[in-house]
Amino acid sequence: MRSNLHPYAQDNGAFLQIQNVVKDFGHGAVAVNHVSLDIRKGEIFALLGSSGCGKTTLLRMLAGFETPTSGHIVLNGQDLVSLPPYQRPINMMFQSYALFPHLSVWDNVAFGLRRDGLPREEVAERVDAMLRLVQLERYGKRKPHQLSGGQQQRVALARSLAKRPQLLLLDEPLGALDKKLREATQIELVNIIAEVGVTCVMVTHDQEEAMTMAHRIAIMSEGHILQVGAPHEVYETPATRFVADFIGNVNLMDGVLALDEPDHVLIRCMDCEHLVGHGITGTEGMAVAVAVRPEKISLSRQPLETPYNQVHGVVRDLAYFGSYTVYHLQLNSGAVLKVSATNAARHSDAMLQAGESVWAHWDETAQVVLTQ
Amino acid sequence: MQSTLKTTQRPTPMPTPKRTLGARLRSGQALVIGLPYAWLLVFFLLPFLIVMKISVSEMDVAHFQDLFTWSDGVLQLRLKLSNYLFITEDDLYFKTYLNSLKYAAITTLLCLLVGYPFSYYMARAGKALQPALVMLVMLPFWTSFLLRVYAWKGLLSEGGWVAGWLSALGVEPLLVQLGLIPAQGQLMNTPFSLVLGMVYTYLPFMVLPLFANLSKMDLRLLEAAADLGASPWSAFWRITVPLSVSGIVAGSMLVFIPCVGEFVIPELLGGPSTLMIGRVLWDEFFSNNDWPMASSVAVVMILLIIVPLAWFNQVQAKAQEGAQ
Numbered sequence: 001m002r003s004n005l006h007p008y009a010q011d012n013g014a015f016l017q018i019q020n021v022v023k024d025f026g027h028g029a030v031a032v033n034h035v036s037l038d039i040r041k042g043e044i045f046a047l048l049g050s051s052g053c054g055k056t057t058l059l060r061m062l063a064g065f066e067t068p069t070s071g072h073i074v075l076n077g078q079d080l081v082s083l084p085p086y087q088r089p090i091n092m093m094f095q096s097y098a099l100f101p102h103l104s105v106w107d108n109v110a111f112g113l114r115r116d117g118l119p120r121e122e123v124a125e126r127v128d129a130m131l132r133l134v135q136l137e138r139y140g141k142r143k144p145h146q147l148s149g150g151q152q153q154r155v156a157l158a159r160s161l162a163k164r165p166q167l168l169l170l171d172e173p174l175g176a177l178d179k180k181l182r183e184a185t186q187i188e189l190v191n192i193i194a195e196v197g198v199t200c201v202m203v204t205h206d207q208e209e210a211m212t213m214a215h216r217i218a219i220m221s222e223g224h225i226l227q228v229g230a231p232h233e234v235y236e237t238p239a240t241r242f243v244a245d246f247i248g249n250v251n252l253m254d255g256v257l258a259l260d261e262p263d264h265v266l267i268r269c270m271d272c273e274h275l276v277g278h279g280i281t282g283t284e285g286m287a288v289a290v291a292v293r294p295e296k297i298s299l300s301r302q303p304l305e306t307p308y309n310q311v312h313g314v315v316r317d318l319a320y321f322g323s324y325t326v327y328h329l330q331l332n333s334g335a336v337l338k339v340s341a342t343n344a345a346r347h348s349d350a351m352l353q354a355g356e357s358v359w360a361h362w363d364e365t366a367q368v369v370l371t372q
Numbered sequence: 373m374q375s376t377l378k379t380t381q382r383p384t385p386m387p388t389p390k391r392t393l394g395a396r397l398r399s400g401q402a403l404v405i406g407l408p409y410a411w412l413l414v415f416f417l418l419p420f421l422i423v424m425k426i427s428v429s430e431m432d433v434a435h436f437q438d439l440f441t442w443s444d445g446v447l448q449l450r451l452k453l454s455n456y457l458f459i460t461e462d463d464l465y466f467k468t469y470l471n472s473l474k475y476a477a478i479t480t481l482l483c484l485l486v487g488y489p490f491s492y493y494m495a496r497a498g499k500a501l502q503p504a505l506v507m508l509v510m511l512p513f514w515t516s517f518l519l520r521v522y523a524w525k526g527l528l529s530e531g532g533w534v535a536g537w538l539s540a541l542g543v544e545p546l547l548v549q550l551g552l553i554p555a556q557g558q559l560m561n562t563p564f565s566l567v568l569g570m571v572y573t574y575l576p577f578m579v580l581p582l583f584a585n586l587s588k589m590d591l592r593l594l595e596a597a598a599d600l601g602a603s604p605w606s607a608f609w610r611i612t613v614p615l616s617v618s619g620i621v622a623g624s625m626l627v628f629i630p631c632v633g634e635f636v637i638p639e640l641l642g643g644p645s646t647l648m649i650g651r652v653l654w655d656e657f658f659s660n661n662d663w664p665m666a667s668s669v670a671v672v673m674i675l676l677i678i679v680p681l682a683w684f685n686q687v688q689a690k691a692q693e694g695a696q
């Protein structure tokens with residue numbers, strides 16, 4: 001079937017190499033299970049996965065707060081595993097920010113620089129520069145509890161960047177912010193990281209955050225890495241049913257490979273036959289699933305003149321979101337198909353009503369065939 | 373339009389003059405706060421004012437003269453300050469005050485030195501173990517404090533276990549050098565036995581507030597410090613200690629204040645060189661029967677305690693501001 005070569009396998013010159021890392025907490029709790037990742041210099045890399053999949057544990061191993069049960073972590077050619085956290089050229093921005101409550105904003109940012117024994121003038125210069133970068137010049141004298149959540153987050157960022165680390169770790173960097181502030185801050189954060197030019201590994205369970213911020217995303221589940229790729233790659237070409245389902249919304253239709261011709265295959269599902277072109281091959285009769293994203297499906301009241309990639313259904317539910325509407329169609333087999341349609345016109349007559357009988361169809365290229 | 377007008381004009385029902393929940397809560401709050409304050413007023417402030425009055429009164433044979441006298445349209449206020457003057461003149465008082473402050477300070481410092489690591493490891497011990505450890509700290513309270521201090525007499529006197537161990541360990545020459553005991557083999561009724569007894573008795577009062585403080589600490593702050601390049605030792609001094617200042621202050625006050633006026637321990641374990649102000653008070657009241665003098669000594673002692681207390685409170689308020 002589809003070539004499943006991971007993109008990073010071709011990568012040379014990785015800046016951070018995570019090699020076969022395992023973390024076993026004992027009594028069967030393997031939080032991180034044989035994870036290997038290569039991270040390039042200057043990229044923002046996101047670890048994305050549901051709660052408890054081991055993201056934080058992996059990040060804490062990079063920072064040095066947990067020791068891997070086995071495996072290597074190599075940063076810029078140096079094996080980190082034996083180094084204690086305070087000797088690693090890595091800084092972390094904590095999920096809860098972990099700002100020192102008894103120190104002022106300025107002293108918080110200066111903390112790491114002072115530990116390095118930098119001369120006083122240089123500390124002052126760099127702290128001021130950091131505070132300017134995060135636009136908090138006027139807040140230096142305040143204590144952390146006198147700041148808003150968003151300002152605390154920026155202090156935490158300034159503090160973790162002040163030492164100019166080779167690697168910046170972000171654990172749910174925007175977890176404590178509300179949705180609006182979060183969206184504004186995502187872009188701001190990316191801009192600051194880009195300005196500093198630091199390599200960055202971030203952990204999040206918010207896929208939109210991962211998509212907007214990261215250059216590449218690793219999808220984790222139960223301690224394993226399932227797929228690594230650019231946001232559009234994992235979204236448009238998910239490797240497994242889990243990834244397809246985890247990232248965004250998807251319709252998964254189970255079927256069997258009915259016909260394998262040189263330039264196309266035919267997959268027979270309960271409600272329709274799928275014609276898939278792009279270089280796919282397999283043995284006839286094998287069980288597969290076809291994934292189609294809701295926004296790639298169009299609706300019409302009349303069927304198109306094609307026997308493939310088209311189903312008939314009845315609108316069961318519709319949810320109006322303003323810019324788009326999500327329809328739930330009940331297909332003849334009883335399965336439900338999610339379709340989202342952009343509301344391009346106001347007061348459109350074309351707006352379907354619940355109970356209407358419609359045809360849903362999609363492009364041949366909109367389909368992703370999954371074997372696992 | 374009309375219908376809405378009508379509804380707005382409908383007379384709203386008057387709220388019944390029942391007390392709201394908030395008001396009731398507030399009166400409950402006043403009661404809860406008021407009771408202990410009333411207690412302190414009746415059993416501390418009032419007696420203290422009486423003591424203050426006595427300290428400036430002249431004494432007839434049997435009773436104190438009034439401070440205010442009224443005769444021929446003249447209101448006279450007679451304050452006898454000679455007792456206070458006497459305190460400043462006779463250096464016995466000055467020395468014993470100093471002695472009391474000195475031993476209280478030494479005790480506080482030693483309690484802190486012993487109690488801080490103790491509380492630290494208690495707070496970092498497994499959550500399952502902590503209740504048992506707290507229990508062990510409080511266990512001595514199950515026996516009367518008087519009995520326990522008496523027990524030290526036996527342990528420290530010649531032939532006592534602790535005396536035996538100390539000489540076996542060869543600690544005694546060091547104690548002699550430090551001036552804590554006059555000669556080898558004389559542990560009882562020395563500064564050493566006094567401080568030992570006071571540290572022993574007051575240690576739990578240092579440990580418990582420190583433990584409460586340290587076990588609340590957010591350990592992620594230590595990770596953050598390590599992440600920023602602070603070694604464990606440096607993180608301890610720059611993060612843990614500053615954040616536990618309020619615990620240190622609370623524990624120190626709980627040890628220092630009662631130690632200044634301590635009477636029983638110096639009586640039982642102290643000696644001629646460790647005269648403390650509690651003893652002087654006792655003598656003035658019950659041996660000399662000079663109540664005005666005794667009262668002046670007491671007033672000065674309270675002032676001596678209140679000054680550091682006020683200072684401590686200020687430090688604590690500052691620390692609190694930072695921590696929360």
Ligand SMILES: Nc1ncnc2c1ncn2[C@@H]1O[C@H](COP(=O)(O)OP(=O)(O)OP(=O)(O)O)[C@@H](O)[C@H]1O
Nearest residue numbers: 025029030031050051052053054055056057058205
């Ligand atoms: N110190 C520990 N001892 C034992 N098990 C642990 C420990 N820390 C984490 N785990 C387990 O390891 C697994 C992964 O935990 P981790 O904190 O890495 O999850 P996560 O992906 O960050 O989840 P979340 O999104 O909820 O933060 C969980 O099942 C957790 O219970």
Ligand SMILES: [Mg+2]
Nearest residue numbers: 055056057203
């Ligand atoms: Mg986590």
